[in-house]
Amino acid sequence: MRIDLHSHSTASDGVLTPSELLARAAEKEVDVLALTDHDTVAGLAEAAVAASKHGVRLINGVEISCTWEALEIHVVGLNIDPTHKSLEQLLTEQQEKREARARLMAERLEKAHFVGGYEGAKAIAGDAPITRSHMAKWLMSQGAADSMGKIFKKYLSRGNTGYVPPTWCTVAEAIQTIQAAGGVAVLAHPTRYDLSNKWIRKVLSAFAEQGGDAMEVSMAQQSPQERATLGQWSKDYQLAASVGSDFHYPSQWRELGRQLWLPKEATPIWTRFI
Numbered sequence: 001m002r003i004d005l006h007s008h009s010t011a012s013d014g015v016l017t018p019s020e021l022l023a024r025a026a027e028k029e030v031d032v033l034a035l036t037d038h039d040t041v042a043g044l045a046e047a048a049v050a051a052s053k054h055g056v057r058l059i060n061g062v063e064i065s066c067t068w069e070a071l072e073i074h075v076v077g078l079n080i081d082p083t084h085k086s087l088e089q090l091l092t093e094q095q096e097k098r099e100a101r102a103r104l105m106a107e108r109l110e111k112a113h114f115v116g117g118y119e120g121a122k123a124i125a126g127d128a129p130i131t132r133s134h135m136a137k138w139l140m141s142q143g144a145a146d147s148m149g150k151i152f153k154k155y156l157s158r159g160n161t162g163y164v165p166p167t168w169c170t171v172a173e174a175i176q177t178i179q180a181a182g183g184v185a186v187l188a189h190p191t192r193y194d195l196s197n198k199w200i201r202k203v204l205s206a207f208a209e210q211g212g213d214a215m216e217v218s219m220a221q222q223s224p225q226e227r228a229t230l231g232q233w234s235k236d237y238q239l240a241a242s243v244g245s246d247f248h249y250p251s252q253w254r255e256l257g258r259q260l261w262l263p264k265e266a267t268p269i270w271t272r273f274i
C-alpha cells in the first residue's frame with residue numbers, strides 16, 4: 001500500500017488545486033493521501049470529492065505552525081474532524097496572525113525598496129492564508145533574485161530584512177487541539193529546521209512529553225542514514241512514525257508517495273486510522 005501523509009494544495013502554498021492533487025495521487029498509485037495545508041482545512045471538502053472520484057483514500061489533515069523556544073516548529077494533524085470548534089478557532093487565529101505578519105513583512109521589505117508586498121503576496125495567495133512562499137513568489141516577480149532558495153536566504157529567513165519573528169500558537173496548544181478534534185499530532189520534518197542533532201532531540205523529547213503521537217521518519221530527498229537515525233529516535237522517544245513527501249508542486253525531486261518506506265523498527269502511525 002502506498003501512503004503519503006503530508007501534502008499541500010492551493011488552499012495554502014501548493015500549486016495544484018485539491019482536485020488536481022488527488023488526480024496526481026491516483027496517477028502515482030498512491031492509495032492513501034493526507035492533505036495537510038498550512039493552518040487551514042479549506043481544501044479538504046474539494047479533496048474529498050476528488051478522492052472518491054479517483055479511488056484514493058483521503059485523510060483529513062492540517063499543518064500547524066507553532067512557536068517553541070523561539071523556533072518555528074510544524075505540527076501535522078492527521079485524521080482530524082475539520083469542523084471541530086476549537087480547531088476551527090485555533091486556525092482562525094493562526095490565519096489572522098498570517099495576515100498581520102504579511103503586512104509587517106511587506107513594511108520591512110519596503111526598507112529594501114520593494115513596495116507593495118502585501119498586495120502582491122495577497123494576489124498570489126488568493127483565498128489561501130499568506131505564507132512566506134507567496135511573498136517569495138512576489139519578490140521573484142520583482143526581480144529580487146532568480147530562485148526561491150535565494151529569496152528565502154536573502155530576504156525571508158531568520159535575521160533578514162523581511163523576516164518577522166513568529167507569534168504562532170505553542171506546540172502544546174497544537175497537540176491538544178488536534179487531539180480534541182479526534183486526530184493524531186505528528187512532529188513534521190524533524191531534520192528540516194536547521195538544528196543540530198542535540199536540538200532535534202530536545203524538540204522530540206519536548207514533543208513526546210507534551211503528548212505528541214508521532215514524528216515524521218520518512219521524507220522525500222532523504223539519505224538512508226537520516227531515515228535510519230529518525231527511525232531510531234522514534235523508538236527512543238516512543239513516538240510512532242509517519243511518512244510524507246511534503247509535496248508542494250510537481251518536480252523531479254519530490255513526488256507524491258515516492259519511496260516513503262519506514263525502517264522496520266519504526267511503528268507506523270496510520271494503523272490508528274486506516
Ligand code: AMP
Pocket residue numbers: 013038065130131132133148149152153248
Ligand atoms: P511560512 O509558513 O509562511 O513561514 O512559510 C513557510 C513555507 O515556505 C514552507 O512551508 C515552504 O513551503 C516554504 N519555504 C521555506 N523555506 C524555503 C526555501 N528555502 N525555499 C523555498 N521554499 C521555502
Ligand code: MN
Pocket residue numbers: 008013038131133248
Ligand atoms: Mn509550504
Ligand code: MN
Pocket residue numbers: 063074188189
Ligand atoms: Mn512544514
Ligand code: MN
Pocket residue numbers: 006007008063246
Ligand atoms: Mn508541509
